[in-house]
Amino acid sequence: METLEAILAQHPFFDRLEQRHLDLLVGCASNVRFDAGQFILREGEEANHFYLIRHGKVVLEIFAGHRGPITVETLDDGDIVGWSWLFPPYRWRFDARAVEITRAIALDGKCLRTKSEQDHDLGYELLKRFARIVEERLQATRLQLLDVYEVRS
């Protein structure tokens, strides 16, 4: 069975992270499992973790009144779920729900926030890596907003 350290070390998100930082992350990590339909996080709740999906599928949703939940993005194996733990007011902005059995590694963001304040190198490494994810998702969202398949006659 793979150890948490091995899984984190092999994940591209943690590529070239210093061993001392990796050790610290391992100390904040735990294996979690979500059933199909189970919420991983819900809008408005405190954002104290983020998740690295090992196997499964997760949808990011927003509840829009009478329209019900609207899926804005789907995340799969290897994706990271959640960055609101990193930015005040540390509240989730969307719902995240597993749509099939999903195995993930949960990382304690609250703990990492404190550690990052004490060790700015760690904080910088985490910010760099999350900024990249935010940038990728922003680009994808902009393309989504362009509605490129719309009929223009």
Added chain:
Amino acid sequence: MVAFMPPPMVALAQHPMVPQPYTVCGVRRETYDTFTLELESKQTAEFAFAAGQFNMLYVFGVGEVPISISGNPTQPNVLIHTTREVGVVTRAMRKLSAGDVLGVRGPFGSHWPVEQAAGADLVIVAGGIGLAPLRPALYHIMAHRERYGNVILLYGTRTPADILYKKELKQWQAGFRLPVYTTVDRAAGAWPGSVGVVTTLIPRAPFDPRNAVAMVCGPEVMMRFTARELEKRGVKPENIYVSMERNMKCAVGFCGHCQLGPTFICKDGPVFRWNRIEPLIAVREI
């Protein structure tokens, strides 16, 4: 490195400016705004074409439009086009029924490098109706599956209702001979698949970028973003092919309507290597 030769052209049987009469033998609704026409000729038994080429379809008394061929190149007895109702001509085309006659000129243009890509992994990326011009290439690839490495289809549409050829996509998936990854920009309720733009499928798609050929067709913006993502993954720009669309009129490079810098989309394309067409797309003045 995949070495490529310039794609050979399929010769025209008739004068390129003279439409040949073809009879509608079938009309099939694909989605709420797309349909497929099946045509046959009483004069010629076969219509030879290469995957990626297009025809000029003439609805008599209404007008002529360029439409990619979306049928099977190995079954040239029926000419198949899938198109979307977006203008006067295609709306008139939608009203045709079995027995009606329309004019056909073609086939025109360059084609997908399905022969030259033998031995490579193939990444087929389609956006919306862009799956139609890629379907002949997919037929060819499926008929010669053993010639290629990993073959994957990444398909993005606006909503689940816009997905083309649903039955065939399922058939192609069967036995994992052609993994199909479908994603939609918008979905509500019961859609069990992915939501997000098609480019988000590229980073983890199972292919070797060092030995991959990509064939991309969809709206130009989608192709630009897709090509960039493929390059980011490590696919060489010369191994990325896109199918361009412009205002094709004569289809043989005379009229200049589809001119893009030094190239004519109708004659030099519509299928281009990305590294050839990218610098031209970047020039806003043309």
